[in-house]
Amino acid sequence: MHNNPSDLIIVDQLSKYYRVANKQPGFKGTLKHFFDRRSYDVPAVTNISFKISQGEVVGFLGANGAGKTTLLKMMCGLIHPSTGLVDVGGFSPQRRQTAFLKEITLVMGQKQQLIWDLPPMDSLYVNAAVYGLSDHEAKARINELADMLELGEELTRPVRKLSLGQRMKSEILAALLHKPSVLFLDEPTLGLDVNAQARVRSFLSEYNKRTGATILLTSHYMADITALCPRVICIHKGSLFYDGDLDSLANSLSPSREVKVELKNSCSSDQFEKYGEVQDLNDRFVCLLVSRDKLTDVVSNLLTDFDIIDLEIGDPPIEQLIGELFIKGDIN
C-alpha cells in the first residue's frame, strides 16, 4: 500500500477469525460436546484495506454481525488481528503503548466505564489522574465539555440515578477528557431517544470542527451517518464492499430518483406508467421512480401534460437503500 503523509490510519489486508465451539443441539449433542469438544474458525473480518486521513469523520455501515465492530476493536487495539496490519498515527494499536492510548478513545453505546454507584465526577477525576491532567486542566476540560454536552448537576448525581441520555453524555465526557485525537465510537446513540441522539450528533460534529479530531463511527441509525459522516465504509459478511462518500453510495445504490407530484385533478395510475415506475398514487398525489438519465425529459413532459400544483425531486431514503442492500448483500 502506498502511504500518504496525510494518512492517519492505515488498514492493510486486515482479517480476524474467531474460534467458535461447535455444539449440536439436544442431550446427545451436549454429551458429545463434553467429551469431544470441537471448534472451528469463523471469519469476522476478511482482507479489508483502507486509509483514513487526519480529521475525517468516517461511518462504518453494516448489518448485525457484518464485522464493523470487530474492525473498530482492531483499530483501537482492543483485539489482535489474525492477519494483516493496522497503523494508527504510526502506532501498532494492539501494542497499546501509553503514547497511543493517550491519543485515542473508545465509546461503546452499550457499555460503560463510569462507576455505577458514584457520581460521574468521581470517574472523571480518576480519568484525569490516569491521563496525567493537572487539577486545573481537568476542571477546565470538564467545564468545556460539560457546556458542549449540556451537562450540569447531573455530574454530581450517582450514575445509577441518571437517565440513559445523561449517562451516555457523561460517558462521552469521560472518554474525551484527555483530548484524544482519534475517536472510536461504537453505536454511541444506541437506545437514546430522538432528542438525545440529535444532541450527541451535534456535539460530535462540533467536537470534530473544534479539535480536528478523527472520528470513526458505527451506528445502526442512518441519521447518525448522514448527519456526521461524509465518508462511509460498508462492510458485508466481513468484507469491504464500498468505501466512498455517502452521496455516491446513494447514487450507485439507486440509479433512479423520486419525483413527487401534486396534481390539480385526480388521475389514474396507468396515465403515469410511461413516465416511470409508480411508487404511490393517492388521489391527486403521485410518487414516481424515474431513472436519472431521463429525469429532465420526464419532468418537462409532466409539466406539459398535467396541471401540476407542486413537484418535488429527491432521492429515496438512504435507510431504505442501505436496508435493501444488506438484504440483497450486493451492490450494483
Added chain:
Amino acid sequence: MRIFGLSFKVIKTLLTTQYAYMLEYRIEIALWALSGVLPFIMFSLWSQNDVGNTFGLNDIGLARYFLSAFLVRQFSVVWVVFSFEEDSLSGRLSPYLLQPLHPLLRYVAAHLAEQATRLPFALAIAITFFVLNPSSFWLPSLPQLFLAYLSTHLAFSIAFLLQSLVAALCFWTEKSSALERLIFVPYLFLSGLLVPLSAFPSNVLKVAMLTPFPYLINFPARILSGMPVDIFNGFLAQFLWILILLPSVSILWKLGVKRYTAMGA
C-alpha cells in the same frame, strides 16, 4: 513521587474513589467481615476438645492465634478472580484495557479500599472477642505490630498475585473462577486458617512450607500473636514468592490479552 510507576496523584485518586465506592456497600462489607469468622469457629472446636496442647498451645495461645488469623485474613482476602471474570465476560474490561493504567492496578486499589472499609468492623469483632475471652487479651509490641502489618501486606500481595494468575486464565477458559477452587482448598488447609501449622506432622509441614500458603495466614498470625516464628526465613519466603509470581502474572497477562475477544462489547 512515583510508586510502581504510578504517580502519587493516581494512587490517591484511585484509593479515595474506590473507598467512596466501598462505603456505598458498607453493610455488605460488614457482612463479609462477619462471614470471615471461620477462625473463631475453629478456635471453639479445638479448645472444647482440649487439643490445643498437641499444637503446642494452651487455650490463651490458641485464642490469640485464631484472633490473629482472623485479622490477617480480613486484610489479605482477595476476590480479584471473581471481579475480573465478571468484567471480562461482560465487556467492562475493554475500556480499562484502553487506558494508560494496567487494569490489575484498579483491582489492587479496590482491594486496598475494601480493607480500609473493613477495618472498623474487624476491630469491633476483635473487641467483642476480647470481651467474651478477657484472658486472651494482649497488646502486641510496636515492632511486633509493624512486622505483622508488613507480613500481612506481603501475604495480600502473594494472594493477589496467585489469584491474578488464575484470573488471567479468563483469556483462555472464560470461567477461571472454577479453577480458583483448586487454590482455595490447599489454601484452607495449608495456610493455618483451620489449624495452626504446628499441628501438622513434620513431613507434611516440610512440604507445606514449600508452598506459598503458610505465608498467607500462619506466618503473619504467629508474628501478631507473639508465637515463636522464624522471622527472617518467613519474610524471605514471602519476597521469593512475590518474585516468582510477579513475572509469571505479567507473562501470562501479556499472552492472554492477545487472545482477548472483547466479548459483550
